[in-house]
Amino acid sequence: MNNDEKNSSAETQPTGSKTALVSIVGRPSAGKSTFLNTASGEKVSIVSPVPQTTRNAIRGIINTSLGQLVFIDTPGLHLSEKKLNLRLSGIAQENIKESDAILYIIDSTRPHSDEEKMIASLLLPYKDRLVIAVNKIEDSKAKPELSFQFIQEQFPDIPSERVIGISAKEDKNIDAVLKSLFSLAKDEPHLYPEEFYTDQEVEFRISEIIRGQAINRLEQELPHAVYVGISDMEMKTPKLLKVLAFIYVERESQKGIVIGKNASMIKTIRIESIKECRKIFPYKVDIDLRVKVDKNWRQKDKVLDKIIK
Ligand SMILES: Nc1nc2c(ncn2[C@@H]2O[C@H](COP(=O)(O)OP(=O)(O)OP(=O)(O)O)[C@@H](O)[C@H]2O)c(=O)[nH]1
Ligand SMILES: [Mg+2]
Incomplete structure (x- = not known):
C-alpha cells in the first residue's frame, strides 16, 4: 500500500472515527x-530473511477513512528455551493481551509444524478478536490450501471474512486485512496524532537502521550475534545530527567479518545507513560506526534488559 493511499490520505479524506490497537x-x-511496512507505506520495522529479526514491540500507525489502526509488530513466537528467544516470545505474548485485535500471520510456504500449533493454541482464547492472514501466496512454493485447512482445524468457527490470503511483499489483499481489522475496532479517540506513522525514538530508529543494514549483509549465525548501541548523539546544527554507534558482536573472530576486507563491509553498512536515515529524517545524520566485542552478550541479562523492550 503506498503512502498516498494510506497515511497521507488524511489530507484528502478525513480519518474515520474507529480505533484499534492490533x-x-x-x-x-x-x-x-x-x-x-507495506500496509503503512513506510519502512517502520526492519526485515531480513533471517528468523528472529524483530526484537522489540514496534508500533506503526495507519490512518484511513475508516479510522486509525495502531499496529504492534512483535518478535516471532518461537519454540526455544534460549534466554534471548524466551524474551522475544514473552514480548509477543504480553502485547496480545493488551490489544483490541490480533493479526496472526501464517507463512504458506512452510509446513505447519508444532510451533505453528503452539501459536494457534495460544491464540485460541482470543479467537473473537483474531484476523488471520495467510502470507506469501504469490510464492511458487506456497500451499495456501494447506494453511486454510490448518486454520479450519484450529479455529473451526472463525468467520470467513477474518481469514485472508495475502502477499505482504507484493501488496496483495492488504486492504482486505485492514477492513477486517476495522470490523473489530471501536469508536474511541485515536491513540496518535495523524502525522505519526511510528512512535519510535530517533536513537532506537537509527540503531535499527544500522542493524538492518548489517544483518542483511552478514551470513549464517552472525545476524543473531549482533546488536547495535548508540553511545553518543548530538545535534551539531539544525541540519546535522552526529551519531557515534557501535555494532557489538559476541566473539573476537566475528569482529573481522563485520569490518570486512579493507574495512569494506563496515564502510558499506555505514554509508547505506546514512542514506536510509536521509530518507526518514529532516536533517542529515552523520554516523561514526565502530565494532566492539561484548562477550556472550546473549547470555547477559543486563544487555538483554537494555536492547529488548
Ligand atoms: N515471497 C514472499 N516473501 C515474503 C513475503 N512477506 C515477507 N517475505 C519475506 O520473508 C522474510 C521474513 O520477513 P519479515 O517481515 O522480516 O518476517 P517477520 O515475521 O517480521 O520475522 P521476525 O521479525 O524474525 O519474526 C523476508 O525475506 C521477507 O522478504 C511475501 O508476501 N512473499
Ligand atoms: Mg519482524
Missing part, C-alpha cells in the same frame, strides 16, 4: 514486519 503475531519470518 498486535501482529506469528512464527519468525512469517512476514509480520513486511506486512507492517
Whole structure:
C-alpha cells in the first residue's frame, strides 16, 4: 500500500472515527514486519530473511477513512528455551493481551509444524478478536490450501471474512486485512496524532537502521550475534545530527567479518545507513560506526534488559 493511499490520505479524506490497537503475531519470518511496512507505506520495522529479526514491540500507525489502526509488530513466537528467544516470545505474548485485535500471520510456504500449533493454541482464547492472514501466496512454493485447512482445524468457527490470503511483499489483499481489522475496532479517540506513522525514538530508529543494514549483509549465525548501541548523539546544527554507534558482536573472530576486507563491509553498512536515515529524517545524520566485542552478550541479562523492550 503506498503512502498516498494510506497515511497521507488524511489530507484528502478525513480519518474515520474507529480505533484499534492490533498486535501482529506469528512464527519468525512469517512476514509480520513486511506486512507492517507495506500496509503503512513506510519502512517502520526492519526485515531480513533471517528468523528472529524483530526484537522489540514496534508500533506503526495507519490512518484511513475508516479510522486509525495502531499496529504492534512483535518478535516471532518461537519454540526455544534460549534466554534471548524466551524474551522475544514473552514480548509477543504480553502485547496480545493488551490489544483490541490480533493479526496472526501464517507463512504458506512452510509446513505447519508444532510451533505453528503452539501459536494457534495460544491464540485460541482470543479467537473473537483474531484476523488471520495467510502470507506469501504469490510464492511458487506456497500451499495456501494447506494453511486454510490448518486454520479450519484450529479455529473451526472463525468467520470467513477474518481469514485472508495475502502477499505482504507484493501488496496483495492488504486492504482486505485492514477492513477486517476495522470490523473489530471501536469508536474511541485515536491513540496518535495523524502525522505519526511510528512512535519510535530517533536513537532506537537509527540503531535499527544500522542493524538492518548489517544483518542483511552478514551470513549464517552472525545476524543473531549482533546488536547495535548508540553511545553518543548530538545535534551539531539544525541540519546535522552526529551519531557515534557501535555494532557489538559476541566473539573476537566475528569482529573481522563485520569490518570486512579493507574495512569494506563496515564502510558499506555505514554509508547505506546514512542514506536510509536521509530518507526518514529532516536533517542529515552523520554516523561514526565502530565494532566492539561484548562477550556472550546473549547470555547477559543486563544487555538483554537494555536492547529488548
Ligand atoms: N515471497 C514472499 N516473501 C515474503 C513475503 N512477506 C515477507 N517475505 C519475506 O520473508 C522474510 C521474513 O520477513 P519479515 O517481515 O522480516 O518476517 P517477520 O515475521 O517480521 O520475522 P521476525 O521479525 O524474525 O519474526 C523476508 O525475506 C521477507 O522478504 C511475501 O508476501 N512473499
Ligand atoms: Mg519482524
